[in-house]
Amino acid sequence: MLNQDIVREATRLTRAGQLVEATALLQRMLRGDSATDAPMRATGRTALREREPLTIDVTPNSVEERPSTSRAKAPFDQPRKLRTVLGRSMKPSGLGLRGVMKKRTPPSTRDMVPDGGRFIEGHYSNAAGSRGYKLFVPGGYHGQPLPLVVMLHGCTQSPDDFAAGTRMNFIASEQACLVVYPAQRSEANQAKCWNWFRRDDQQRGHGEPSLIAGITRQIMRDYAVDPRRVYVAGLSAGAAAAAVMGATYSDLYAAIGVHSGLACGAASDLPSAFIAMRQGGEPDGRVADDRPPVPTIVFHGDRDCTVHPNNGDQILQQFRRTTHTQAKVHRGRATGGHGYTRTVHTDASGREIFEHWTIHGAGHAWSGGSPAGSYTDPRGPDATTEMLRFFLAQSLPGQPG
Secondary structure: OOHHHHHHHHHHHHHOOOHHHHHHHHHHHHHOOOOOOOOOOOOOOOOOOOOOOOOOOOOOOOOOOOOOOOOOOOOOOOOOOOOOOOOOOOOOOOOOOOOOOOOOOOOOHHHHOOOOOEEEEEEEEEOOEEEEEEEEEOOOOOOOOEEEEEEEOOOOOOHHHHHHHHOHHHHHHHHOOEEEEEOOOOOOOOOOOOOOOOHHHOOOOOHHHHHHHHHHHHHHHHOOEEEEEEEEEEEOHHHHHHHHHHHHOOOOOOEEEEEOOOOOOOOOOHHHHHHHHHHOOOOOHHHOOOOOOOOEEEEEEOOOOOOOOHHHHHHHHHHHOOOOOEEEEEEEEOOOOOEEEEEEEEOOOOOEEEEEEEEOOOOOOEEOOOOOOOOEEOOOOOHHHHHHHHHHOOOOOOOOO
16 A cells, blocks of 8 residues: 555544544554555444544653664654554544653742743633633833733643743743743643644634634733734644744744744644654645745754654745745754754845754753743753744834734
8 A cells, every 4th residue: 555545544544533543554654564454444433523623642751762872773763652542432632742851740930930020811712712821921011012922832731831841931021021821722622732733723814823813912902012023932732833823924923933843734634743743744835825934943852752853844944935045054062961953044135034953862842941841851952042032033024914
């Protein structure tokens, strides 16, 4: 069976509710095994509704599994055993993911909010649904226009957890920025993942992009925000959602940050999401608007066994479809921590518009984050500081529509 036939069969099995069989079939394809023993066609199964949320689930553990230290094979040359994927009759789980340093106790206020700041709950609704959020207001805010950073958490996380792990509020307080953390609902996705892999959630004015943009604009109405300096970033599923926001709302966001994520359009359903995460997904340019790409900063560990590092390269390839860049490579090492390769891309005018940080030896976790939050790697480099530095150097030429 050819690979494209396998993907079609896996898609059919997914829609028929046979998630276990679909995942096993894709796993065999990625291993290179023969697929002649593909699952038989479903009979007597209740089909999944086309719009039913499909979950890419996360199984937290204390330390990410590391591949062999042998140089003979790259991290993804050895197949890994997936956690059992439960059928729809039990609960609609998805793919088993792993992270680093899963924090099981809720973070304290001092882990999330610097002195003088406020962390306020809010809510937004539109025709696509409703989402809550947490807004950080720095102590130095007195009605003057400030930059706004939108932070999209990863699977199983919450605004509090993500704020504690990234320490974005502390860095934003130093730079006088507002930060808003939209919260995914478990009713929308069982594991609280943003649904980056669904077509309906990859379009401007529809689904989750409309909700995230709506929250952004609500903060811009309720507070003094510089409309030229609004940014969006995320981790993992949140990073993939941030890429979607940059592709569909390039008139709203001046820059995006993608940490351990995927390009917009890298997947359109559960089978293609599985393939994209395991080996990298080829972005579909049809889901983006026709504007020039938004300046982007990417962080990805080269030992990420959850979202393949190739996905960071795919974001750059998507960027280069419309923009010619020149690259300069810098290498360094965080104090007492990971080495990294930082590649800076400039446009014809010499403006830095794309940065790609490859963090050597790092897995699927926020680089330089605090152990007060989940899925963090304190061994650096500090993605939060570098991301905000990149953001504040970017601005829109006009106000968003």
